[in-house]
Amino acid sequence: MPVAVETSRLHKSYGDVRALRGVDLRVETGSVFGLLGPNGAGKTTAVRILTTLLAPDEGSAHVAGFDVVREAAKVRQHIGLAGQYAAVDENLTGFENLDMVGRLYHLGRGRSRERSRELLASFDLSEAGDRLVRTYSGGMRRRLDLAAALVARPPVLFLDEPTTGLDIRSRIGLWDAIEALVSEGTTVLLTTQYLDEADRLADRIAVIDQGLVIAEGTPDELKAQVGGERLEIHLCDGDLGDEAVAALASIASERPFLENGTVRVPVAERRGTIANAVRRLDEAGIAIDDISVSTPTLDDVFLTLTGHAAEQEAEEAEAPAR
Amino acid sequence: MTALAYGISDTLVLAKRSLLRIPRQPDLLVGFTIQPILFVLLFVFVFGGAIQTPGFDYVDFLMPGIIVQSICFGGFVTALGLSDDLKKGLMDRFRSLPMTRSALLTGRTLGDVVTNVFQLVVMIAVGLLVGFNFSSSVGEVIAGIALCLLIGYAFSWVFAFIGLTASSPEAANAYGFTILFPLTFVSSAFVPVASMPGWLQPIAEHNPFTYMVNAVRALFLGIPAGNDVWLALAWTLAIIVVFAPLSAWRYRRVVAR
Numbered sequence: 216m217p218v219a220v221e222t223s224r225l226h227k228s229y230g231d232v233r234a235l236r237g238v239d240l241r242v243e244t245g246s247v248f249g250l251l252g253p254n255g256a257g258k259t260t261a262v263r264i265l266t267t268l269l270a271p272d273e274g275s276a277h278v279a280g281f282d283v284v285r286e287a288a289k290v291r292q293h294i295g296l297a298g299q300y301a302a303v304d305e306n307l308t309g310f311e312n313l314d315m316v317g318r319l320y321h322l323g324r325g326r327s328r329e330r331s332r333e334l335l336a337s338f339d340l341s342e343a344g345d346r347l348v349r350t351y352s353g354g355m356r357r358r359l360d361l362a363a364a365l366v367a368r369p370p371v372l373f374l375d376e377p378t379t380g381l382d383i384r385s386r387i388g389l390w391d392a393i394e395a396l397v398s399e400g401t402t403v404l405l406t407t408q409y410l411d412e413a414d415r416l417a418d419r420i421a422v423i424d425q426g427l428v429i430a431e432g433t434p435d436e437l438k439a440q441v442g443g444e445r446l447e448i449h450l451c452d453g454d455l456g457d458e459a460v461a462a463l464a465s466i467a468s469e470r471p472f473l474e475n476g477t478v479r480v481p482v483a484e485r486r487g488t489i490a491n492a493v494r495r496l497d498e499a500g501i502a503i504d505d506i507s508v509s510t511p512t513l514d515d516v517f518l519t520l521t522g523h524a525a526e527q528e529a530e531e532a533e534a535p536a537r
Numbered sequence: 538m539t540a541l542a543y544g545i546s547d548t549l550v551l552a553k554r555s556l557l558r559i560p561r562q563p564d565l566l567v568g569f570t571i572q573p574i575l576f577v578l579l580f581v582f583v584f585g586g587a588i589q590t591p592g593f594d595y596v597d598f599l600m601p602g603i604i605v606q607s608i609c610f611g612g613f614v615t616a617l618g619l620s621d622d623l624k625k626g627l628m629d630r631f632r633s634l635p636m637t638r639s640a641l642l643t644g645r646t647l648g649d650v651v652t653n654v655f656q657l658v659v660m661i662a663v664g665l666l667v668g669f670n671f672s673s674s675v676g677e678v679i680a681g682i683a684l685c686l687l688i689g690y691a692f693s694w695v696f697a698f699i700g701l702t703a704s705s706p707e708a709a710n711a712y713g714f715t716i717l718f719p720l721t722f723v724s725s726a727f728v729p730v731a732s733m734p735g736w737l738q739p740i741a742e743h744n745p746f747t748y749m750v751n752a753v754r755a756l757f758l759g760i761p762a763g764n765d766v767w768l769a770l771a772w773t774l775a776i777i778v779v780f781a782p783l784s785a786w787r788y789r790r791v792v793a794r
Contacts, residue, residue, distance in 0.1 A: 266633045269793065291635040302630040306558040318550040319636040321543060347561060363630065 219244045219279060219371050219402035220265060226273035227260050234260040236426035237274070242404055242419075244370075247397050249417030250406040251517075257426040258406035259299070262375045265404070266296045279371050295364030299376035303359050305349040309340050312348060313363055320367040327366075334362040338392065354385030361392060372396065374405040378412060390415060410514050424521050437516045443468070446480040446492055447509050451502035462499040466491050482508075544637040551644025555618055556651055565614065569656055573607045577663050580727065588728055593758070597672075600664040601681070601754035602726030605746070607660055608685050609717060611653045612693030615645040616700030616709040624705060628792055642784055646693040653689035657682065673759030681756030684769060688749050691773045692717075694780035701787040726750045745772040 220242035227235040234257045242248040250258050263269040265278055267287040276283045279293035303312050310331050317327030335344040338358040343351065348359065357377065364372060377393070378386040393416060397403055407413050413420050414434050422430040422437070430437060450459060456473045463471050468483040482488045485508055496503055559565045580603060581596050590598040622628045622641075631641055661669075671678050696713060703709035723740060724730075724747040730738055741747055752769035755762030 263629075266629075268629055268632050288635060291633060294633065296630060296633040298626050298629055302626040304554065304627060305625075306561045307554065311554075311557065315550055315554055316630070316634065319547060319631070319634045321546070321635065 217244055218242070218277075219246075220248070220277070220404055222261075222265070222274065222276040224274035225261065225264060225271050225276060227257075227264065227269065227271050233426050235264075235271070238423070238426070238428055240421060240428070242402060244402050245397075245400050246418040247393075247403045247405065247416050249413035249420040250404065250423055251408070251410065251413045251417075251420050252406075252423035253408055256423045258408075258423060259375055261423070262296075262373050262404070262406055266294055266373055267291055292367075293370055295367065295369035295372045297357075297361045297364040297372075297374050297377060299379050303348050303356055303363060306347065308345050308347055309335060309351070309355075309359050310344040312359060313366055316363045317366045322367065330366055334365060338362045339388075352385075354381055354388060357381060357385065357389055358392065361389065365396070369401070371402045371404070374403060376406055376408065378407070378409065386412070410512060410517060414512070422517065422520055430516070430520050438511045440516060440519065444482055444485055444508055444510055446478075446482055446488060447507050448478040448480070448492065448496070448503060449476070449505040450478065451504045455501050458499060459496060459501050462495050462501065463492055466495065540637070544640060544643075547637045547640035548643045548647055551640050552648040552651070555614060555645050555648030558618065559614065559652065565617075568613075569611070569652060570659060573603070573656060573660050574663050576607070577603055577660065577667065581667050584727075589732065590729055594668070596664070596668045597670060597758060598729075598754070599727065600660070600669045601757050602724075602750045604657065604660045604664075604685060605688060605750050605753050606721045606726055607656050608653050608689035609692045609721060609746075610713075611656055611689050612646070612649045612696035613710075613713055614652060614696075615649055615693050616696035616703070616713055617706050618645055619697060619700035620703055620706040620709045623701070623791060632792060639785065642697055642781075642788060646690060646697060649693040649696075650686060650690055653686055657685060671757055673757060677756045677759060680766075681753050684749075684753055684756065684766070684773070688769075688773050691776040691780070694777055694784055697784040698780050698787055701784060701791050720744065720746050724750055725754075745769075745776075748772055 218241060220240060222238055222240045225235050225238040226233075236257075238257070238261060240248070240250075240261070250261060252258050260269065264271050265276055265283060267283050267290050270284055278290045281289040281293070283290050303309075304315070307315065313331035313334055314327050317330055318324070320327075322330060332341075332344070335341050338361065340355060340358060340362070343355060348356065351359065361374070361377065364374075374393070378389050381389065390412070393403065393405070397416075403416075405412075405416065417434065419431065419433055420437060421428045430440065432440075446463075448459065448463075450456065453476045456476070456478060459478045460471045460473060463478065463480050466482065466488065467480045469481040471478060471480040473479075480492065488508065489506055492506065493503065559569060577600070580599050585595040585599070588595055619641075622631070628641070632638065673681075696709075699712050699716075700709050703712055723733075723737065724744045725741065726746065730741045730747065733741055748765055748768040749772065751765040752762060754760070755765055
């Protein structure tokens with residue numbers, strides 16, 4: 216099974232809203248694939264189609280080699296889903312939640328119990344396992360939700376915004392858990408609106424915006440699309456920006472530019488650049504407040520590709536149709 | 538295992554889940570124990586003295602009515618549970634599992650049958666304590682209890698439909714009570730229909746709930762039932778035949794978004 220997930224020209228509309236407008240994805244077995252985009256971009260719709268919750272209007276999709284529409288029952292035997300709403304029952308204990316899911320995967324009574332205890336232990340929930348979930352913190356719920364998706368050791372795992380709304384400590388804990396899974400060979404398709412999350416976890420990333428994949432590649436390939444490293448210089452006297460741009464033009468790989476009072480200088484070579492820049496500005500009599508070399512982030516990728524920032528868009532976007 | 542065996546196993550797993558919820562939510566626990574007891578006591582000792590029931594002690598007249606009413610509301614857990622599952626995304630988890638999908642509905646309604654048995658035991662015990670007497674044969678009492686459980690099961694499907702239609706558990710609560718309260722009160726459950734104003738009597742008489750109460754009353758008290766038992770049975774089965782497919786249809790619609 217070389218390809219874990221493959222879609223071809225997926226379309227889905229909700230009334231007038233075209234959530235997916237021809238999406239092609241290909242996820243190699245054993246890899247982590249990040250579907251990156253702002254709220255309302257179509258990420259959740261794609262996951263819902265791939266997990267057989269929703270039928271596409273057009274196009275086709277295969278998961279673990281099975282067609283998500285014609286062989287939906289087979290697909291369900293090979294997937295795990297952890298959603299953005301931590302789909303666990305608050306009125307059950309952590310153990311009861313996992314055991315229920317195990318029984319619904321038809322693991323058998325003893326096997327299901329054993330597996331539930333095992334998962335509680337590996338997600339650091341052993342002590343809380345016999346407490347009602349409504350007493351859990353947000354991070355504990357997400358870990359339980361992820362554990363529930365893993366009860367039947369599915370070869371393909373879908374994580375729909377696994378860390379949205381979590382504090383940074385819980386996010387890092389969840390990232391560690393996901394990385395551990397991947398090392399065991401599980402294929403993961405995760406959606407996220409956090410660029411650092413995709414950067415850290417994904418082998419390949421598809422950037423999705425308004426129902427279309429607008430770029431695809433490894434994190435490094437995507438970063439390369441926005442150019443290499445650059446110098447960022449804050450001047451003591453902001454009025455001297457134009458003079459600084461002129462003074463630094465000869466060491467830049469592309470034309471330096473001013474952005475919010477900061478001089479940005481794309482450079483081809485990291486080594487020696489700072490010393491070079493300092494010398495030139497010194498010769499021109501321009502005082503430096505702060506200087507640093509920055510590596511492009513996926514934020515820059517997003518801005519370049521879509522013309523708008525991801526985070527800002529996420530805040531302004533309407534809640535996605537569900 | 539065969540598909541049928543899986544279906545039964547899935548239904549039992551989810552029925553258990555539905556039942557586990559009750560002792561853990563104090564409002565539900567109160568709803569299933571203290572509330573019916575309070576109702577019996579209020580009607581027997583507060584209203585009872587003012588209500589004339591020719592030919593019966595009021596407690597004998599009341600108990601079959603109040604039992605059928607409580608049983609009807611027992612299915613409320615299904616409305617609450619389904620509505621909650623939709624809101625919290627649990628429905629998505631279940632539907633991504635290789636389980637029998639209809640078990641989400643059959644598990645809930647089966648769980649209600651168990652709560653209904655529990656309610657029935659509580660109500661009958663309280664009834665006997667405040668002076669209710671079964672005055673029919675053992676066979677009739679058993680038939681009456683069976684009819685009560687069937688009525689409860691039918692109303693679980695009504696509540697399943699309400700839970701899948703309402704936008705939130707609170708709305709499900711509001712719909713359920715707004716529809717069912719008038720239905721149960723404009724009937725022969727608490728007062729003789731003959732004591733109502735003339736214009737209301739035909740409505741109360743043809744209320745399916747009146748047939749159900751009259752049937753259970755006849756079976757518990759050993760009075761002539763006429764066609765009431767058959768009419769009650771027909772109405773009960775009709776409710777299941779209409780609301781089970783309606784709930785299944787509603788379920789498919791509500792999750793296909």
